[in-house]
């Protein structure tokens with residue numbers, strides 16, 4: 080043992096130094112150790128690069144892109160660790176040469192644990208997923224027989240009774256026409272741009288075409304899904320409303336489902352397994368699958384989804400490409416929608432769309448690859464007609480323009496507030512007291528949660544959960560004085576001091592979020608529940624009430640929940656897929672690299688009615704955040720751009 084320590088090779092010391100500095104995780108070091116055992120002759124540089132590649136996953140990168148400008152500065156922001164000297168050349172441009180001929184590195188056509196492809200170094204599993212996603216996307220684009228666009232024209236007019244828009248293409252109709260044309264369609268747009276409305280009309284169109292097909296009438300099996308339970312519940316509600324109002328034959332309307340499942344349920348998740356029940360040998364039974372909030376889907380899940388759908392099943396992905404990327408590795412929706420702003424529609428697409436709905440897309444003409452031909456970006460905001468400030472603010476942030484952001488705040492929109500705070504303490508009391516721009520105070524909510532229950536306990540739980548989500552404090556950070564951990568502690572301390580939170584961890588009114596999927600309970604990571612007295616026997620203590628996607632309430636003993644956290648304050652990441660009446664975003668006292676344009680945009684667009692910015696530092700904190708864009712290393716966009724043109 081002792082001898083081992085003294086003879087520890089330099090690469091092990093280097094890994095330990097990187098681990099020490101927080102540049103690698105234990106897991107990344109273990110990857111290098113594992114590879115060393117597999118191939119003891121492997122060079123130290125390859126082991127180090129393997130650990131660094133694994134480390135990239137923690138930041139959402141699928142690979143180590145050796146062509147990334149400024150890669151070294153990103154890898155070692157505080158300077159290059161001296162422990163690397165003699166092991167890894169200083170310039171990343173010299174690293175590819177070290178990989179050539181390494182027993183650990185292949186080009187994908189062998190079983191080597193690392194793959195070096197297109198200047199990017201991957202762990203094999205991620206390379207295989209990326210390639211599979213690209214191939215299956217291409218294959219799906221080539222399926223589906225495009226109906227004669229003239230057949231669509233009448234249907235599209237009936238489905239869109241609203242008056243024509245002055246000169247602007249009706250992008251919702253464009254999206255419908257494209258969805259009828261091929262096996263995969265992407266529909267992206269900001270909040271309130273009518274994605275749900277559009278997809279319900281797409282389903283009306285597809286079901287009408289199928290049921291009224293003179294040659295072989297049939298009823299399509301349609302499945303709806305979203306990445307989280309929260310998003311599924313939200314979509315179930317809005318789809319239900321929209322289907323009821325759909326101008327189609329009654330039989331068609333009855334053949335459109337309104338229940339939205341989580342992706343895990345659609346694919347058949349199994350307890351304690353990464354593998355799903357449905358895959359290419361046991362595909363999901365469906366002719367059309369719609370997945371909402373697609374920006375939350377990571378590469379792993381996208382690979383599983385595409386694997387589980389039969390090739391003749393139409394897939395429609397809906398989402399907002401400008402939101403934060405998935406928590407896990409990849410930025411799949413962003414990569415898939417790379418051309419969405421520009422369009423880059425080829426003549427065949429321009430002709431098809433013109434014939435189907437009369438829209439002139441020539442300002443968006445180009446030579447895009449197959450996927451671009453099946454991508455529609457909805458560009459008109461329907462919801463913010465009533466709360467224009469939020470839409471304007473989201474647009475200014477998306478444009479990365481701090482001066483435009485200042486102008487929007489200065490325009491006096493009701494519901495848009497900017498507050499300079501003193502300390503996190505004043506923030507806690509602001510939330511507790513509510514009133515003014517803060518809406519309902521947490522103190523009153525917590526007190527009501529503890530009050531003796533009257534009436535139907537499920538209904539009471541739903542009402543209280545709705546009140547809690549009427550406003551939500553968000554922070555881009557987890558740690559530090561303005562991170563959610565501290566903010567939650569401060570609020571809880573206030574409640575304890577006032578006798579509202581008892582002496583224990585669990586008290587009525589404590590809102591908690593699941594931090595892991597619990598398949599036995601049917602609760603998913605991100606689901607929010609509220610602690611309440613036992614619904615039938617208050618003397619039996621507390622239960623946590625969760626509203627399930629189908630509206631039912633599940634009551635869970637607190638002791639049964641081992642992976643939850645308090646969510647008086649929530650991270651912006653965790654808020655994805657949810658919406659709140661009033662969002663309060665806290666910005667820390669100094670710029671932080673974790674605060675990015677996508678993060679601020681995601682926070683603002685969670686707000687339905689009102690948005691408050693709570694600033695604890697100079698305006699440059701916001702300005703720098705919206706200048707900073709998220710970038711995730713991946714080769715997906717490049718693979719898709721190289722795909723064959725769409726055959727229609």
Ligand SMILES: Nc1ncnc2c1ncn2[C@@H]1O[C@H](COP(=O)(O)OP(=O)(O)OP(=O)(O)O)[C@@H](O)[C@H]1O
Nearest residue numbers: 241268269270271272273274275276277317461462
């Ligand atoms: N063509 C249209 N004409 C009139 N109103 C519309 C149209 N399309 C959508 N709307 C209205 O705009 C609002 C937002 O639409 P919808 O819910 O479909 O948007 P969304 O993009 O799915 O929003 P989010 O993802 O933020 O929930 C709804 O009230 C809807 O009725």
